[in-house]
Amino acid sequence: MLTNTDRRARVLVVSLGGTIASTTAQSAHGVVPQLTAQDLVDSVPGLHEVADIETLSFRQVPSGDITLDDVVALSRLIRDRLKDGVDGVVVTQGTDTIEETSFTLDVLLDGPSPIVVTGAMRNPTQASPDGPGNVLAAVKVAASPDARGLGCVVVMNDLVHAARFVRKTHTSSLATFQSPSCGPLGWVKEERVRVVLRPNHLARISLDLLKDVPRVALITCAIGDDGRTLRTLAASGYRGTVIEGFGAGHVPGVMAPDVENLVAQMPVVLCSRTGAGEVLDNTYGFVGSETDLLSRGVISGGSLDARKSRVALTVALAASVHREHAIEQFVHVRDSVV
Missing domain, CATH: 3.40.50.1170 (L-asparaginase, N-terminal domain)
Known part of the structure; x- marks a missing residue:
């Protein structure tokens, strides 16, 4: 020092x-x-x-x-x-x-x-x-x-x-x-x-807890997506997924059931492909909206973009034996960003 x-x-x-x-x-x-x-x-x-x-x-x-x-x-x-x-x-x-x-x-x-x-x-x-x-x-x-x-x-x-x-x-x-x-x-x-600016203290994940680094998928939504890629992820060995959705955190409605099925298999984090701002929580109500996806068990990325969310989720999974602990670690980091 x-x-x-x-x-x-x-x-x-x-x-x-x-x-x-x-x-x-x-x-x-x-x-x-x-x-x-x-x-x-x-x-x-x-x-x-x-x-x-x-x-x-x-x-x-x-x-x-x-x-x-x-x-x-x-x-x-x-x-x-x-x-x-x-x-x-x-x-x-x-x-x-x-x-x-x-x-x-x-x-x-x-x-x-x-x-x-x-x-x-x-x-x-x-x-x-x-x-x-x-x-x-x-x-x-x-x-x-x-x-x-x-x-x-x-x-x-x-x-x-x-x-x-x-x-x-x-x-x-x-x-x-x-x-x-x-x-x-x-x-x-x-x-x-x-x-001239000092950010909030970021919650950390202990290096001493880390074991093997798992595979976490990053899926970016585009017009006309139908969710078929999501159906392959668990069989391909992924242990978590980050979805880079439209705007405030949306996916095509046809993808919503596949997202819910994926949540049953691994943690799924929702981010925005815009690159700035926060994922909304409860503004839109259509199928595939942020409100709909969060009700299906998706985790909000908050103000983290998709690449940063993928890092945080990967490290959280590497430091955790149980899924619930990994989600808790991810949320702890996410909530300390701003």
Whole structure:
């Protein structure tokens, strides 16, 4: 813990691969993850003036190849390094799954120490790559006493986003990461980290309870859906399902009986495909509406989007022997978000 303001912060930089670590390889027709955590740190001018930096290359993969098992293992590593006296942690990875990685870390790691996830939209072979600037800003946040107690955050483009709210909203823009429900928590200005919003304390799920990570399906509704996909999930080995419904939490009426049948087999969480706002509770009354689905035993995702709900449900199931306990754990996390 950082208690002496005259002491420089110790910040651990852990790399997982992704665009930020990708350069041209002779065997590939494009860039692939190759740079180590030390390579990334060495590419940032002035970084060692901010904090005492330690590095660890944990994975070297595209972000789509990161698994929740990887993130659970990363969580245990971070917990151990924080116990050893590291003041903050920066995780670098590909941006495609930053939403899931950051929220998993948020759910699993309690305590005030800053945990920051960052990446890059432009790889190091392109003009004006954003990786070095993002690493510099992330380390500033991880070293800042003002960032303590925020939970896991995502720092991109000099903005500080809460893991529970952040979304990737564009395929290539440097400003792709946004928090539609509340905006960023703060920003980095020169050497100062400005924090203007502090989220509620998030309920955590103990790492010590986790066993094998189960499979949880994510089903997005589209016009004309008839529910036939839902009928295959239990036989395919899924232990939970998140449904990304229309608008305020709706599905086509023809799907409602299949949803109810699925509830009898596993926990089913209802979210909105809109990407912002909360699932409603009791406004609409038609078959397939939020009121109808909740009456059939579906669990509301609340203000969590579908990807974050899938993370929370997966971790809750991994930490629980009984279905009822898993649902209780999920609801505890959900209700602490806002």
